[in-house]
Amino acid sequence: MSTAHDNGAGDRPNGNGSDDQNEEMHGLLAEFETPGALVAAARKVKNAGYTEFDCYSPFPVHGIDPAMGIQRTKLPLVIFAGGLTGLFLGTLMQWWMNAYNWPWNVAGKPTWSIPANVPISYETTILLSVLTTFFGMWAANKLPQVWHPFFRLDRFAKVTDDGFFLGVEASDKRFELEQTKQLLVAAGATHVEECYVDARPEARNVPKWIWAAMTIMTMLALIPVALVFKARATKSPDPHYHVFSDMDYQPKAKSDQAFAEFADGRANRGELPGTVARGHLKADDAYYRGLANGEWITGLPAQLEVTPALVDRGQERYNIYCAPCHGYDGAGQGIIPARVAGIGGAWPARNLTDPKAGVIQMRNGQLFNTISNGFNSMMGYASQIPVEDRWAIVLYVRALQRSQNAAESELPAGHQVR
Amino acid sequence: MSATKSIHPEEKFKADKMGSRLFKVGLALGGAFLILSIILGASKSDHWRRFLHAYVIGWGFVMSIAVGSLFFVLSHHVARAKWGIVLRRLAEFMSLTIPFLGIVGLGFLIPVLAGNQNLYFWTEPTLHNETHPLWHHMHHKATWLSPWFFAVRYVVYFALFSGLAIYFARKSFAMDEAKDEAEAFKIWDHLRVASGPAIVVFALTTVFFATDLFMTFSPTWYSTIYAVNWFAGAMLATYCTLALLGRTLQQYGKLQHSITVEHYHDIGKYMFGWTFFWIYTAFSQFMLQWYGNMPEETVFYNYRMFSEWKWISLAVLFGQWAFPYLCLVTRWTKRILPLLMFFAVWQLVFHWVDLYWNIMPNAEWTVVGGHQMGPLAGVPEKHQIGFHAVDVTLLLAMVGLFIAGLGRVMKGNLMPVKDPKLGEALAFENY
Numbered sequence: 135m136s137t138a139h140d141n142g143a144g145d146r147p148n149g150n151g152s153d154d155q156n157e158e159m160h161g162l163l164a165e166f167e168t169p170g171a172l173v174a175a176a177r178k179v180k181n182a183g184y185t186e187f188d189c190y191s192p193f194p195v196h197g198i199d200p201a202m203g204i205q206r207t208k209l210p211l212v213i214f215a216g217g218l219t220g221l222f223l224g225t226l227m228q229w230w231m232n233a234y235n236w237p238w239n240v241a242g243k244p245t246w247s248i249p250a251n252v253p254i255s256y257e258t259t260i261l262l263s264v265l266t267t268f269f270g271m272w273a274a275n276k277l278p279q280v281w282h283p284f285f286r287l288d289r290f291a292k293v294t295d296d297g298f299f300l301g302v303e304a305s306d307k308r309f310e311l312e313q314t315k316q317l318l319v320a321a322g323a324t325h326v327e328e329c330y331v332d333a334r335p336e337a338r339n340v341p342k343w344i345w346a347a348m349t350i351m352t353m354l355a356l357i358p359v360a361l362v363f364k365a366r367a368t369k370s371p372d373p374h375y376h377v378f379s380d381m382d383y384q385p386k387a388k389s390d391q392a393f394a395e396f397a398d399g400r401a402n403r404g405e406l407p408g409t410v411a412r413g414h415l416k417a418d419d420a421y422y423r424g425l426a427n428g429e430w431i432t433g434l435p436a437q438l439e440v441t442p443a444l445v446d447r448g449q450e451r452y453n454i455y456c457a458p459c460h461g462y463d464g465a466g467q468g469i470i471p472a473r474v475a476g477i478g479g480a481w482p483a484r485n486l487t488d489p490k491a492g493v494i495q496m497r498n499g500q501l502f503n504t505i506s507n508g509f510n511s512m513m514g515y516a517s518q519i520p521v522e523d524r525w526a527i528v529l530y531v532r533a534l535q536r537s538q539n540a541a542e543s544e545l546p547a548g549h550q551v552r
Numbered sequence: 553m554s555a556t557k558s559i560h561p562e563e564k565f566k567a568d569k570m571g572s573r574l575f576k577v578g579l580a581l582g583g584a585f586l587i588l589s590i591i592l593g594a595s596k597s598d599h600w601r602r603f604l605h606a607y608v609i610g611w612g613f614v615m616s617i618a619v620g621s622l623f624f625v626l627s628h629h630v631a632r633a634k635w636g637i638v639l640r641r642l643a644e645f646m647s648l649t650i651p652f653l654g655i656v657g658l659g660f661l662i663p664v665l666a667g668n669q670n671l672y673f674w675t676e677p678t679l680h681n682e683t684h685p686l687w688h689h690m691h692h693k694a695t696w697l698s699p700w701f702f703a704v705r706y707v708v709y710f711a712l713f714s715g716l717a718i719y720f721a722r723k724s725f726a727m728d729e730a731k732d733e734a735e736a737f738k739i740w741d742h743l744r745v746a747s748g749p750a751i752v753v754f755a756l757t758t759v760f761f762a763t764d765l766f767m768t769f770s771p772t773w774y775s776t777i778y779a780v781n782w783f784a785g786a787m788l789a790t791y792c793t794l795a796l797l798g799r800t801l802q803q804y805g806k807l808q809h810s811i812t813v814e815h816y817h818d819i820g821k822y823m824f825g826w827t828f829f830w831i832y833t834a835f836s837q838f839m840l841q842w843y844g845n846m847p848e849e850t851v852f853y854n855y856r857m858f859s860e861w862k863w864i865s866l867a868v869l870f871g872q873w874a875f876p877y878l879c880l881v882t883r884w885t886k887r888i889l890p891l892l893m894f895f896a897v898w899q900l901v902f903h904w905v906d907l908y909w910n911i912m913p914n915a916e917w918t919v920v921g922g923h924q925m926g927p928l929a930g931v932p933e934k935h936q937i938g939f940h941a942v943d944v945t946l947l948l949a950m951v952g953l954f955i956a957g958l959g960r961v962m963k964g965n966l967m968p969v970k971d972p973k974l975g976e977a978l979a980f981e982n983y
Binding site: 210214249413 | 685688835838843848881921981
C-alpha cells in the first residue's frame with residue numbers, strides 16, 4: 135500500500151505522485167488549528183472559485199455553511215411532508231383497526247372518535263418526521279459512506295478528535311497541484327497532504343463474504359415474518375401464545391363474581407353510607423315524588439310548564455305504557471282486559487275518565503305517585519319511564535278526562551254534532 | 553471562540569423619557585377604563601359578580617406576562633443562554649411589575665375578605681352545612697379554602713414572586729455599575745448559581761398560585777395539569793409581549809442596532825414552542841378526563857362542550873393553536889417582522905380568550921333543589937356566555953395599569969450593557 139507524501143511529485147515512477155501504477159490523485163487535505171481558521175479558509179477557497187471541496191470537523195461548526203457557499207437545506211419541507219404522511223397514516227391505521235376491521239366496545243366509547251386517536255396520530259407524526267429527518271439527512275449527505283479516500287491518510291484520524299480539515303478534490307476544474315497547495319498554505323493550513331486512490335472498479339468491489347453474510351442475515355430476518363403469515367393462513371387447536379400474559383390474566387375482581395379478599399366474599403361493593411351517586415340526589419320532593427310539605431301537589435313541579443309539546447309527549451308515552459290496559463280513551467277497555475275477558479278471565483283496569491271511578495278526584499301528585507309506584511295490581515313504572523315523562527303522562531291523563539267529560543257546548547265551533 | 557460584537561456606537565440604550573411616557577399613557581388608559589368598568593359593574597345589579605370575574609381574568613392576563621417574564625430571566629441565567637441577553641433587561645422590567653400587580657389584585661381580594669360571596673363559590677356559607685349536597689366534596693377543603701387563609705397565601709405568593717424578581721433585577725442593575733469586567737463576571741456567575749434554586753421556588757409558587765387563584769373557581773373539580781397549562785399560556789404571552797415591547801422601543805429609536813431579526817427569530821421559535829406546549833397540556837387535561845369519564849372531572853368540559861361555550865372552546869382550539877401553529881412553523885413567519893408582530897398580537901388576544909374560557913363559565917351559579925350549587929350545575933344547554941362590556945373594559949384597564957407599572961420601573965439602561973456575554977448576544981446569528 136502506498137502512503138501519502140508531503141513533498142513534490144517529481145520522484146514518482148508513474149509521474150503522478152504515487153508509488154502504485156494504478157493509483158491517481160484524489161485531492162489535497164489541509165489541516166487547520168481552530169474551527170475559526172477552518173471557516174476563514176473555507177471562505178477563501180470558495181472565493182477562489184473552487185466548488186469540489188469539503189470541510190471535516192469533530193463537531194458542527196457555526197457559520198461553515200455560508201463560508202463554503204452551501205445553500206440552505208430543503209430538508210425542512212421534506213420533513214413537513216413526512217410529518218403530514220405520518221399524521222395521515224396513523225389516523226388511517228386507527229380507523230382501519232378500531233372502526234373498520236375489528237370494532238370493539240371499550241368502556242362504551244365510540245369505536246371511531248378523534249380524542250382517542252390524537253395521541254397515536256401525534257406519535258406517528260413525530261415518528262415519520264424523525265425518520266424523514268434522519269434518512270433525509272443521510273441522503274442529502276450521501277451517507278452511509280463506509281470508506282473515503284482521506285481515510286488512507288493517518289493524520290485524518292484526528293478529525294474525530296481535535297483536527298479541522300479541508301479537502302479539495304482533484305476533479306475540481308480549478309485544481310492545480312502546486313497552486314492549490316499554495317492557496318491552502320496561504321489560507322492558514324498547518325499541514326497539507328496529497329491523497330491518492332486506486333480508481334479501478336475491481337479495486338472497489340465489496341468482498342464476497344460480506345455479500346454472503348448479508349444474504350444469510352436477510353434470510354434469517356424473514357423467518358419471524360414467515361411464521362406470522364403461516365399463523366394467519368392456517369388453523370390450530372393450540373391456545374395462543376401469551377407474550378404478555380398480564381393482559382389476559384389480570385389480578386382484579388370482576389362484577390357479580392366471588393372475591394375472597396372482601397369479608398362478604400363478593401366482588402360487588404354497595405354504595406358507601408352517606409353518599410349519593412351524581413345525578414341520584416333527588417332532593418326535590420315535588421319533582422321526584424309529587425309532594426309538597428307532605429301533601430300531594432295539585433299543579434306541576436316548578437321545573438315543568440304546560441306546553442303543547444309536553445302534552446304530545448304525554449300522549450305518546452301514554453299510548454305506549456298505559457293504553458294496553460287503560461285503553462286509548464282511558465275508559466279501562468284496553469287490549470289486555472279485552473283479551474283476558476275473551477278467554478273467560480277478568481283483568482279489570484280502572485276507568486280513568488269516569489267521575490265515579492275516583493281518578494278525576496286524585497291530585498296530580500297522587501297520579502304521579504301511582505304511575506311511579508303502582509296501585510293495587512298495577513305495577514310501578516318508575517324504572518321504565520323517566521320522571522319528566524311521567525309528569526307528561528299526568529298532564530295527558532288530565533287532558534283525556536277533560537275531553538271525555540266535555541259538554542257539547544264546550545266544543546270549538548264547527549266540531550259540534552249537527 | 554464564539555463571535556462577539558461590541559455595542560453599536562450610535563445605539564440608544566438609555567431609557568430616558570420612555571418610562572415616564574409609558575407611565576402616562578398606561579395610567580390614562582388604565583384609569584379611564586377602570587372608572588368605566590366600575591360604572592358598568594355597578595349598573596349590573598349582580599352584586600359585582602360579573603365585574604369581579606372579569607377583574608380576575610384581566611388581572612390574570614397581565615399577571616401571567618409578569619410571571620412569565622420572571623421565568624424568562626431565571627431560565628436564561630440557569631441555561632447560560634446568550635442570545636436573549638439583549639432582551640433580558642426588558643423582561644426584568646416586566647417582572648418588576650409583580651409587586652404593583654399584587655396591589656392591583658387587592659381589587660378582588662378585599663371584596664373576598666370583606667364577605668362578598670359572588671366571586672369564589674367556596675365562600676358560600678351554606679357549603680359548611682352537612683345537609684348541603686356538596687358538603688362531602690368540600691368539608692375537608694374548608695380550612696384551605698377560607699378567605700383569611702386564601703389572603704395569607706396571596707401575600708406569600710407575592711412575597712416570593714416579588715422577592716425573586718427584585719433580587720434578580722437589582723443584581724442585574726448592579727452589573728451596569730460594575731467597575732471592571734471581573735466584577736461584572738462575578739455578578740453574572742452569582743446569578744447563574746442562584747437561578748437554580750430560584751427556579752425551584754418559582755415552579756412551586758407558580759403551581760400553587762395558579763391552582764389557588766384560578767382553579768378554585770370550580771372547587772369540586774380536579775386537574776393536576778391545570779397550573780402547567782396556565783404556565784404554558786403565561787410563557788406564550790410573555791414571548792409575544794417581549795416581541796411587541798422590543799419593536800415598540802425600536803419605533804422610538806431605542807435598541808435599533810442591538811435587537812436584530814435574529815433575536816426576533818428566536819422569540820418566534822419560542823412562540824411556536826410554547827404554542828405547542830400549551831395545546832399539549834390543554835389536550836392532556838381534556839383527553840384524560842374525557843377517557844376517564846368520571847363525573848367530578850367531566851363536569852368541567854360538559855359545560856364547555858354542550859352549551860353556548862362550545863363556540864368559545866372551538867375558537868380557543870383553532871385560534872390559539874391550529875392557525876398560529878401552522879403559520880409559525882416556517883422560518884419566514886419568524887423573520888418577516890410585521891408577520892411576527894401580527895401573530896404576537898393574535899396570540900395575546902387568544903391568551904385572554906383562553907383565560908376567559910377557563911374562568912367566565914364559572915360566573916353562572918345555579919340553585920338546585922333549594923341549594924346553592926354554584927358554578928357548573930344545572931342543565932348545560934341552558935348555560936350562556938352572557939357577554940358583557942365589562943369583560944373587555946376591564947382587560948383594557950388592566951393592560952393600561954400594567955403599562956403604567958412597566959413605565960414606572962423602566963429606568964437606566966434598556967439592556968445589561970456590561971454583561972460579560974452581551975457581545976455574543978449582539979453577534980448572535982441563526983445558522
